[in-house]
Amino acid sequence: MKITLPLVILLNLIIFAQQSPLITNIEGRKTFSLNGNWQIIIDPYEMGYYNYRYEPNENGYFKNQKPKNKTELIEYDFDKSETLKVPGDWNTQKEKLLLYEGTIWYKKDFDYQLEKGKRLFVYFGAVNYKAIVYLNGQKLGEHEGGFTPFNFEITDLIKEKDNFIVVKVDNKRSREFVPTVNTDWWNYGGITRDVNLVEVPSTFIEDYFIQLSKEADNKMSGWIQLDGNDFKQKISVRIPEINLEYSFKTDENGYLRFLFNAVVELWSPNYPKLYDIIIESETDTIKEKIGFRKIEVKGPNILLNGKKIFLKGISAHEEAPLKGGRANNREDAKIILNWVKELNGNFIRLAHYPHNENIIRLADEMGIMIWSEIPVYWTILWNNEQTFLNAKNQLTEMITRDKNRTSIVLWSVSNETPVSEERLSFLKRLAEQTRNLDDTRLITAALENHYINDSTIMIDDPFGEYLDVIGLNEYLGWYDGLPEKADKINYKTNYDKPVIVSEFGADALQGLHGDSLTRWTEEYQANVYEHQINLMKRIPNLSGMSPWILADFRSPRRNLPGIQDHWNRKGLISDKGIKKKAFYILKKFYEEAF
Ligand code: GCU
Numbered sequence: 001m002k003i004t005l006p007l008v009i010l011l012n013l014i015i016f017a018q019q020s021p022l023i024t025n026i027e028g029r030k031t032f033s034l035n036g037n038w039q040i041i042i043d044p045y046e047m048g049y050y051n052y053r054y055e056p057n058e059n060g061y062f063k064n065q066k067p068k069n070k071t072e073l074i075e076y077d078f079d080k081s082e083t084l085k086v087p088g089d090w091n092t093q094k095e096k097l098l099l100y101e102g103t104i105w106y107k108k109d110f111d112y113q114l115e116k117g118k119r120l121f122v123y124f125g126a127v128n129y130k131a132i133v134y135l136n137g138q139k140l141g142e143h144e145g146g147f148t149p150f151n152f153e154i155t156d157l158i159k160e161k162d163n164f165i166v167v168k169v170d171n172k173r174s175r176e177f178v179p180t181v182n183t184d185w186w187n188y189g190g191i192t193r194d195v196n197l198v199e200v201p202s203t204f205i206e207d208y209f210i211q212l213s214k215e216a217d218n219k220m221s222g223w224i225q226l227d228g229n230d231f232k233q234k235i236s237v238r239i240p241e242i243n244l245e246y247s248f249k250t251d252e253n254g255y256l257r258f259l260f261n262a263v264v265e266l267w268s269p270n271y272p273k274l275y276d277i278i279i280e281s282e283t284d285t286i287k288e289k290i291g292f293r294k295i296e297v298k299g300p301n302i303l304l305n306g307k308k309i310f311l312k313g314i315s316a317h318e319e320a321p322l323k324g325g326r327a328n329n330r331e332d333a334k335i336i337l338n339w340v341k342e343l344n345g346n347f348i349r350l351a352h353y354p355h356n357e358n359i360i361r362l363a364d365e366m367g368i369m370i371w372s373e374i375p376v377y378w379t380i381l382w383n384n385e386q387t388f389l390n391a392k393n394q395l396t397e398m399i400t401r402d403k404n405r406t407s408i409v410l411w412s413v414s415n416e417t418p419v420s421e422e423r424l425s426f427l428k429r430l431a432e433q434t435r436n437l438d439d440t441r442l443i444t445a446a447l448e449n450h451y452i453n454d455s456t457i458m459i460d461d462p463f464g465e466y467l468d469v470i471g472l473n474e475y476l477g478w479y480d481g482l483p484e485k486a487d488k489i490n491y492k493t494n495y496d497k498p499v500i501v502s503e504f505g506a507d508a509l510q511g512l513h514g515d516s517l518t519r520w521t522e523e524y525q526a527n528v529y530e531h532q533i534n535l536m537k538r539i540p541n542l543s544g545m546s547p548w549i550l551a552d553f554r555s556p557r558r559n560l561p562g563i564q565d566h567w568n569r570k571g572l573i574s575d576k577g578i579k580k581k582a583f584y585i586l587k588k589f590y591e592e593a594f
Pocket of ligand 1: 184352415416473503548568570
């Protein structure tokens, strides 16, 4: 039976579906960094892509042309143009680009000696928002979504000398995108994470998943997928530290599922034990550091390794502490996670999109549990299939990259989305996709709630039915009443499921002082925290919390002069790294209460 998909969906499947298999882990592989200065052309009218009839121009900037003689008309020259650093957002690199939303062309020259018989991929950690990538004037492909990795195979296009890679980056917002036009974070544009060439054998270990088996204790389960043409191979999985080695054979599609006995020490915040894992095929080897733990729910409780646990957390955006702009390296991650530890925390909600891999891997090492989320945020276009495919693709890329990361215990598929039938069916499909890709973690979402009378708020969002853990955002004392209002409110839920208060908080300009009812002062924020902490003790099924937010962050929605100036000031730490009074209130609560 021939299936004909409407052209739009077909085109979008092409855009969203990775042209090349997404390499799940490039750590430990032969890589060549393309980070550094790239020449750029700021192109708000997309002169480099369209002709004056607004049709795609086959001689666009991706050709990187030079006039061959004095008469030839070429109206751009990358090599005489300014540069931007990669990785990095463009907004904080040049004052004139702080609010820029549009297209910027990036170009980088490089030489590369590809080893005989090997394959080569160009791997992007992330590009916000839409990327079109060209090598030596040839289009490699497109990617949409600013927070997940993608790669293209360039084995047949690479030259030993004088290669030039060109990326058209466009961070313009649009209603059908994910996220959509309104967010409370800065729309940082650019090649925001590392770019690497990755060299692999002709048949390589493209993807794998290994974790404790859900069904049986002292067993590990998982799968391995090869990519190439030599699919039937002998594979071994080794954990040298415990002298464990098992051998298997992949099938005619280069795939194998495994289940084997293994007794390991379990990973937890107090003991973040990681093991060196070696997966070896006849043509390729992967080395990984993985910790083993079980995360599950039992009625209203979250269990880690079979024991009830409380997630003492904080929310955070992916902004570089003290420097501002997108965070994208281990140093940034260290500062952020050390602050979580200083708060006596064991959990961080990475809002509202997948953050860079550095912070996830460091959380593995430091024993900090993670809530990871895709930017299905506020008023997405629920009945737009293109929007759904886009969200599904970002979800799939997030899980593909991070499924072997021990620290991630929760996948969140949305934040504060308005209840409706379209929204419910959209989110149900995302929850289903999450379970299909990874049934070893918990699924959640930050849900809204509503009053059923003056003093009772109901947590009964219909989407809660499809979740393992209910996320609850509430702003009693800031958007809803004054701080003491929290003392008068009771929460109710029919869900016999764990609840995480994924957001509460208040704005305070660090250093601004006054009485505890004067907004924007540290005292007001502290007052909100005092009352919220009492409220936490009355929230049904409370299993964790991640107040909003660790540090002040840039937002185009925050325009109060002298206080906000394009910063959301709900941080417990200022953009200069100075702690506010409320920081110590939460720190004390986490120290004493658990
Ligand atoms: C919302 C939202 C955040 C936002 C915060 C705020 O709940 O999820 O993204 O920044 O409230 O208003 O400060």
